[in-house]
Amino acid sequence: RIRHYKWEVKYEYKSPDCMKKLSITINGRSPGPTIIAQQGDTIIVELTNSLGTENLAVHWHGIRQIGTPWSDGTEGITQCPILPGDTFTYRFVVDRPGTYMYHAHYGMQKLAGLYGSIRVSPPDGVSEPFFYDHDRSLILNDWYHKSTYEMAAGLSSIPFVWVGEPQSLLIQGRGWFNCSLLTSPSLEPGVCNATNPECSPYFLTVIPGKTYRLRLTSITSLSALSFQIEGHNMTVVETDGHYVKPFTVKNLFIYSGETYSVLVKADQDPTRNYWMETSVVSRKPTTPPGLAYLNYYPNHPHRQPPTSPPANPIWNDTEPRMNQSLAIKAREDYIHPPPITSDRVIVLLNTQNRVNGRVRWSVNNVSLTLPKTPYLIALKEARGDLHNFFDQNPPPERYNFAAYDIFSNATNHNATTSDAIYRLKFNTTVDIILQNANTMTVNNSETHPWHLHGHDFWVLGYGKGKFDINTDPARYNLVDPIMKNTVPVHPYGWTALRFVADNPGTWAFHCHIDSHFYMGMGVVFEEGIEMVGKLPSQIMGCGITKGFRRL
Numbered sequence: 106r107i108r109h110y111k112w113e114v115k116y117e118y119k120s121p122d123c124m125k126k127l128s129i130t131i132n133g134r135s136p137g138p139t140i141i142a143q144q145g146d147t148i149i150v151e152l153t154n155s156l157g158t159e160n161l162a163v164h165w166h167g168i169r170q171i172g173t174p175w176s177d178g179t180e181g182i183t184q185c186p187i188l189p190g191d192t193f194t195y196r197f198v199v200d201r202p203g204t205y206m207y208h209a210h211y212g213m214q215k216l217a218g219l220y221g222s223i224r225v226s227p228p229d230g231v232s233e234p235f236f237y238d239h240d241r242s243l244i245l246n247d248w249y250h251k252s253t254y255e256m257a258a259g260l261s262s263i264p265f266v267w268v269g270e271p272q273s274l275l276i277q278g279r280g281w282f283n284c285s286l287l288t289s290p291s292l293e294p295g296v297c298n299a300t301n302p303e304c305s306p307y308f309l310t311v312i313p314g315k316t317y318r319l320r321l322t323s324i325t326s327l328s329a330l331s332f333q334i335e336g337h338n339m340t341v342v343e344t345d346g347h348y349v350k351p352f353t354v355k356n357l358f359i360y361s362g363e364t365y366s367v368l369v370k371a372d373q374d375p376t377r378n379y380w381m382e383t384s385v386v387s388r389k390p391t392t393p394p395g396l397a398y399l400n401y402y403p404n405h406p407h408r409q410p411p412t413s414p415p416a417n418p419i420w421n422d423t424e425p426r427m428n429q430s431l432a433i434k435a436r437e438d439y440i441h442p443p444p445i446t447s448d449r450v451i452v453l454l455n456t457q458n459r460v461n462g463r464v465r466w467s468v469n470n471v472s473l474t475l476p477k478t479p480y481l482i483a484l485k486e487a488r489g490d491l492h493n494f495f496d497q498n499p500p501p502e503r504y505n506f507a508a509y510d511i512f513s514n515a516t517n518h519n520a521t522t523s524d525a526i527y528r529l530k531f532n533t534t535v536d537i538i539l540q541n542a543n544t545m546t547v548n549n550s551e552t553h554p555w556h557l558h559g560h561d562f563w564v565l566g567y568g569k570g571k572f573d574i575n576t577d578p579a580r581y582n583l584v585d586p587i588m589k590n591t592v593p594v595h596p597y598g599w600t601a602l603r604f605v606a607d608n609p610g611t612w613a614f615h616c617h618i619d620s621h622f623y624m625g626m627g628v629v630f631e632e633g634i635e636m637v638g639k640l641p642s643q644i645m646g647c648g649i650t651k652g653f654r655r656l
C-alpha cells in the first residue's frame with residue numbers, strides 16, 4: 106500500500122508551555138501528524154518548505170532506507186537542503202513493524218518543533234507477541250524559549266555561549282512554564298499566559314481494566330529523561346522496532362532518539378486521574394518536571410489528580426540507568442543472533458575539546474564538519490579527484506587509547522576538525538566501542554545517546570570506566586543482545602555495538618543531542634557506494650551540483 110502525505114512546513118506562533126514562541130509546524134501542528142502504516146507500505150511525503158528564509162531536511166529516524174539512501178534526510182550527508190519555496194518528495198518503504206520517529210536534520214532545527222511519531226504494524230495475519238487493547242503514541246521533548254539561531258550562534262562563538270538547560274519538558278507537545286518567573290517589563294502582554302488552552306496538560310484517557318500499549322519516544326534536544334505513571338507499573342516490550350524480553354519498571358529512562366513500547370494496565374482506583382510525569386536525569390536539572398494526566402474514563406479529563414506528583418529518580422544516580430541498559434535483551438523467539446566475530450573494531454573516544462578557540466566535541470580527537478557537497482552525491486557524481494570534495498585521509502580507528510586518562514579533564518588541545526569518513530567494506534561486520542570521558546569541566550562526564558542511520562546494531566555490552574580490549578570483549582552478550590538504532594553511553598562508561606555494513610549508502614552516526622552534533626560529535630560511514638542506484642536530481646543543488654536540480 107502507498108501512504109501519501111502532503112506536508113507544509115512553516116513557522117507559526119505556538120504556546121506549547123504557555124510561552125509564545127515561533128515554532129516550526131507541519132500542517133499547522135507540532136508535534137506533526139503521526140504516520141500510521143503497515144510493514145511493507147511505501148510512505149510518500151511531499152514536503153513543502155514554507156519557512157520563508159530557511160533551509161530544511163527531515164530524517165525518518167529508525168527507518169533503514171534500504172535501497173533509498175537519498176531519502177534519509179540528513180543534510181550534508183545524503184542530500185542538499187530543501188530551499189525555501191521548494192517541495193521535496195521523500196519516498197521509502199517501512200520494512201519492519203515498530204515505533205519510530207521523524208524530525209528535522211538541518212542545523213539545530215529540530216528543537217524548533219519539527220518532529221512526530223511513526224508507528225508501523227505487522228503484516229496482516231502476523232500478531233505481536235503480547236496483548237493490548239489500545240495503542241497510543243506519546244512523545245517526550247524538552248523545550249527552549251530561545252530561538253534555534255540564537256543557540257547555534259552561541260555555540261560557535263568565542264567566547265562560547267552554552268545553550269543551558271531547557272525551560273520546560275513537553276509531553277505530546279504540551280508543558281507548563283511558570284509565567285510568574287518572567288520579570289522583564291519589555292514583554293508584551295499575553296506572551297506568557299498560564300491559562301492558554303494550548304498549554305493545558307495533555308491527557309490520555311483510559312478505560313478501567315483495559316491494557317494500553319504506550320509508544321514512548323524521546324526527541325529531546327539535550328535532556329535524558331525518566332518517565333513514570335503514578336501508581337502504575339510499565340512492562341517494557343519493544344524498543345527501536347525490536348521486541349524486548351519483558352521487564353517491569355516504575356520509571357523508564359529514555360534518551361533522545363530512543364523509542365520504547367510499554368504495556369500499562371488501567372487497574373487502579375477508577376474514581377480519579379493519575380499523574381504522568383517526566384523529569385531530567387544525568388544533568389543537574391533546573392527544568393521542572395513535565396506533567397500530564399492519565400485520565401480514567403469517565404472522570405473529567407481536566408480533573409487534577411488528588412495527590413502530589415510522585416518523586417522522581419535522583420538525577421545523578423547513574424546506577425539505575427546502567428542497570429536498565431543492562432536489562433534490555435531480545436525477546437525469546439525474536440532473537441537475531443549476531444555474527445560471533447567481527448572484521449573490524451573501531452574504538453571511538455568521545456571528548457570535549459577546544460579547537461581554534463571554540464568548544465567542540467571530538468571523536469578520536471577529530472571534530473566532524475560537513476562538506477559543501479553531501480557525501481552521497483560526491484561519491485556517486487564526482488568526476489575526478491575526490492580530494493576536492495572531502496578529506497580523503499581516513500579518520501583514526503583509535504586515539505591514544507592506552508595512555509588516555511578518561512577521568513581527568515580533557516587536555517588534548519590538539520584536536521582538529523575534519524570531514525573525513527569511515528569507508529566500510531560491504532557486508533563486513535563492524536564493532537564500535539564508544540568510550541566516554543571527562544569533559545573540560547573537572548569531575549564531569551555526560552550521557553550521550555548515539556544514533557546510527559541506515560542500520561540497527563546489536564548492543565553487545567556496557568561497562569564502567571575504560572574499555573579493556575583484552576578482557577571486555579569476553580563479556581559481550583552474543584546470546585540475546587537487543588538490536589537498536591540509538592543507545593546511551595553512560596558517564597565515564599563505554600558501550601559496545603556490532604553491525605553489518607550491508608546497506609549501500611552514506612550514513613551518519615552521531616550523538617543525538619542537537620548541540621553536541623552541531624559541535625562535531627559524530628562520524629559518517631560509507632559502504633557499497635557502487636551499488637547505490639541513480640540519485641534523484643531533487644537531492645542536488647548545492648556544492649558541485651549547484652544548478653543540477655534545474656536540469
Ligand SMILES: O=C1O[C@H]([C@@H](O)CO)C(O)=C1O
Binds near residue numbers: 544545546621
Ligand atoms: O557541550 C557542552 O558544553 C557545556 C559545558 O561543558 C561547557 O559550558 C555542556 O554542559 C555541554 O554538554
